[in-house]
Amino acid sequence: MRNDLRDAALVELRSRIVDACITQASLEDGLPLDVLINDTLYHEKKRLETDRESPVRAQDAAFWDGVKSRLGKANEAELKEILKSIVERFTEEVRGNFSPWVYGMATKVMPKALPLLLNALSPKRLVSRGMPDISETINIHGNVDTLRRMNELGTVILAPTHLSNMDSPVIGWALFAMGLPPFTYGAGLNLFTNPVMSFFMRNLGAYRVDRRKTAPLYKDILKEYATVALEMGQPNLFFPAGTRVRSGKVEDKLKLGLMSCGLRAYVNNLARKKERPNIYVVPATLNYHLVLEAETLIDDHLRIEGKSRYIIDDDESSRPRKILQFTQNLVNLSSRITVNVGDPIDPFGNAVDDEGRSIDSHGRVIDITKYVTDGDGRPTHHPQRDRVYTREAGEAVAESFKKHNVVLSTNLVAFVFFEMLRYRHPELDLYRLLRTGDEGTGVTVSSLTRHVGQVWDVLSKMARDGKITLDDKSVGSGDAQVIVQSALRHFGTYHTRPVLARRGDRVFTEDMNLLLYYSNRLRGYGLERIVRRALTEAS
Template sequence: MIGARKLAEWFLPLARRLLYLWVRSSVFPEKMQDLCLAPGKPVCYVLQDRHLSNLLVLIEESRRAGLPRAEAPLAIGGQHPARSFFFVNRDRSLAGRARDQNDHSPLLAHLIGATIADPELDVQLLPVLILWGRSPGKQDSIIKALFSETWRPPGAWRQLLAIVLHGRQVLVRYNSPISLRDLLHGGLDQEQAQRKLSRVLRVHFRRQRQMAIGPDLSHRHTQVGAVLAGERVRAAMASEVATHGITPDQARARAAGFAREIASDYSHGAVRALELFLTWLWKRLYDGIETHNFEALTRVAPGHEIVYVPCHRSHVDYLLLSYLIRRKGLTPPHIAAGANLNLPIVGALLRRCGAFFLRRSFRGEPLYAAVFDEYLHLVLARGFPLEYFIEGGRSRSGRMLTPKAGILAMTVHSFIREHSRPLVFVPVYIGYEKLLEGRSYLAELAGKAKRRESLWGILRTIRSLKRVFGRVHVCVAEPLPLAAFLDAQHPGWRAGSDDCPAPWSRALVRRVAGEIAKRINEASVLNPVNLIALALLATPRHTADESSLHRLIEHYQALFAEAPYASASIACTLDAPQIVAYTQRLGFVERFSDPLGELIRVTEKQAPLLAYFRNNVLHLFALPAVIACLLSHNRRLGSARMAQAVRGIYVLLRAELFLRWPEAELAVASDAVIVVLVARGLLLRGDPSGSLAAPEPISQEFAELHLLGESIRPLLERYFLTLALLEQHGSGQLTRQALEDSCHHLGRRLELLYEFNSPEFAEKLAFSGFISTLIEAEFLCEDEGGLLHFDHRLMTPLADAELLLSAEARQAIRRMAGGDRSGGGRGAGLPPVKPPPS
């Protein structure tokens, strides 16, 4: 006791004077009379966190305000405790971990005991909230925002940083006094009173802090316990005990480790710091960020659980979308990120900005799967917005990838399990004019291993900050209310909520994924790079005279405007000359003079990169390209044969490109395209029966019609290659893996022999996706031994594909697939396909 008094006599005054050489504070209320302290009753101050700096601020500000001295002994009857303050929270280490296991302050226990013993005694507890710095949302410095007040109790080092960074902006808020006597009514004993008073004070400080810095969105510290208490997690822990022979405590420790590995640690300060950094970064990288249809988001956000599902083209995607959502005044989402991004420093920052991490595979870890499933359900049930990519990874080809069912299935099952709050998927299209990862994508498509993410790799990208990356377009697609979709697809879904995942839910999840992908594609934005890629990559040497290039671009713009793919799609506002000039500035094309006129060509090594941007919007022009292919290769087709061929190939295109028209609407969509092509002189009406004809082969219009069809040629050739291999080997002769390998090897050989301008042509995933499409459409089926079977129905798409390709392409593919009767033999130019095991 004597030591404490001596400390108060010399150390606290000295430390207080030194601190206030730097500290400047704002005190509320401005008039202390507004506190309505009862005269004659002792006052005991209550602070939230145990820090010497907080105590020194309290001592100084109480002196200035003329309030009872916090460092003075507290007079309670005949007793005089050495001080008039206590802390609610326990003492913490330098890193912020709790050290003192005693939940209650000794002074608090003494006050409660004295008040219970003396019915006439009352003490006024005066809570004082001390915040170092303004609300994170008001910070204009990245460092200050990063180290501003958070819900995480700070350690000594963090508190020291707070003093240095925010010492000129300390907020001190005295709150209305709490009567200890009033809290003890009802005959509570000492232990009950301590628990009640501690709870009241924590709730009080929590509300005050929420008013100042916003709600506590951190899961890592507040929800790990809730995850472990989940029924499925408890069952998984019991299974771990039985399977691996470990103790229940060990199983719980493993589950807790998984939960901490997964969970985000949301911080308002970190989000604000990232917002300031990204504001600087976007200005450095891009000419601008264009947003489209965000009003659809503001319409559905109130009262709904929002799940953002953007396409995945770049690591920039999740940073960009969260940034825009926050700038629009909405709560940034919690983002599912691959465990490969949980890097030192970077992972911690992403986690504090709302990222939660998941492994690429849950196989062999049922406990991990149960913990992740429960964590996701908890996030959804508590109404936090969520964001993930249903493609699983970034698209290296530029097209929408086949969705992965994993986290989407968990979301659907969570909603079926508990659907008190309506859930809406918000598909988002993100379109770039240049990619930070462009070169690495090309290397991976060429067969190089994917480069592992690292802190050093991130630091190396700083070199890109001086480059020009054009504009970015972000378009919100039509939201998808999950309950309404389930009602239409499976009306009895609510009755099956106790049996989740239900047997019928797997097919339903695939339909949800397909619908989301289709809506993302509907919201595509046509930019100048897309258009120049469509036009120039179709030419044999990636070169065109300027007037012809302008005319081809105008054809695409006319098709987009007069036979629109979808009402949500966004047109390019530049005209053809402006588009050429714009892409020239970005370094994609160059101009050179020829005696007969100006020529425009793709700059060296840019063709593979441009193929990526062509693929971004290939679905917008897939139907016009198919029609152009049919007429440029066949010169004349009757209306019935035309409709049959379009329908046959559309079945395959629709599943891979996520095209929007059901088969019943295809004829109307085709007619709209034909009207535009006829009006522009690219097609001619034939006899009264409705046949169509191409212009004369020597005409400019015929050349332009041919070029329109060239954009879809690599995709059609991949189809024809796969179907030709199936036809050659026969039904029941190949496994799926053998077919994928054969397609990949043959595609590689074709790339070496012919110029495809499509670096993803031989990508194994592309063939795998197409084979999945054939299985989904029931053109192929797998038996128990894994062999692929098909019937005559598969030959119809094959015959239709032949109509769309040149004779040279057909012959080359058939010869290399082993179908050339004149020589070469079965499987020429192709590694032998091993027979499947019996």
């Protein structure tokens, strides 16, 4: 967002939040201001007890001590002043900065400097080791023209899948390559810890999101910031998963908080009779043959299964060597990161035609203003209703993710291998199976290839029906031998222990957790049955 716009957005944001707090406090069952402030104070104090790494810890502590001492004897007017100062503090911290100069430079050097972006690796060392250029390796597929068109017809929320810390720079570069303006987005504070990354993030319009701050008021501010930005016509980037997906699966549980901003902004736009009130959500998938932080992510997933609250500060993406090795691999293997752009939907989850009009499943145009207007045609906010709308829109996004998930050779071969092991040990639960592995016997190349071929047949039919997408390069040929070779080539490099390796006429795994991780990308399509049936027939 341009800085003048951003400043206007901040002013609007502050007045909205303060007004909302005061209005609700005046309601009979509202939260009185002193309770609201106390609650925020409590959350912040609690955070400060544990958040020892925060660079502004001392200032924060001083600020909140000040709030505490003022609070005791505050009258109504004083309470409002305290509230204002809290809101100001939170919003000031959220604000991003957009520098056209940095943007111009970043887009020019980014392909070459991705490792630099991700880390404070010295440029000198990078040059001496040879600088990998990844512009060749980002592949943009799917409905790009429609995305551009929607950006003209209304305001776009780009909603990509989230696997890796590489996602933000990759998407950032892809937007530039597609000829789109920079999008506003909220980035976790942990992405700002490294100075180079932080410099770029801050100057490319990212606003900061501190996931350690749990005060409801803070979360309201984040959501409202995105809403205001959308209303100002600023395209936004949200990762609907909220955090990197630990398991490697295509996410189906989405955090709807930010999704609801789209709907809220739409209603506000209608109320203000804006010329282009429409908000379009464009899902996209990011697909990697190998994922930078795979080892940490799957470990984390297995440890705290399902509860992805954890924030990992030290993973592969903060180890310079790992990143360099990773990007060099990308280039050496001429493997590609595929960005697959899905079809736009409206904030209610309906499909949208080329003119930006919402349509039903038979292509009939829908008047979506009806969803949010009352009997007299006035746009209304209705939290219960809007939550359900948002949930339904989230379901549409999850469905789009599944359709636009790109099957890569690594995913396909890992999946088949994993299911072969599962079939071999029906009596073991997942964790025992992970410990048992392939017992050093592996599977034969010929049987692996055969089953890969069988699953490919099913996948290619699904792809024709639009239920999933096949990667042209690594699996498009349908030649199972080529697919297995491609997967082995990738798996033999980068990770500490090879996920799959061939010795003689057999293939072995040396890292069951990673095998699970890469296979998970193909869960939720009912493919397990195919492998099981084929194995039953074979035996």
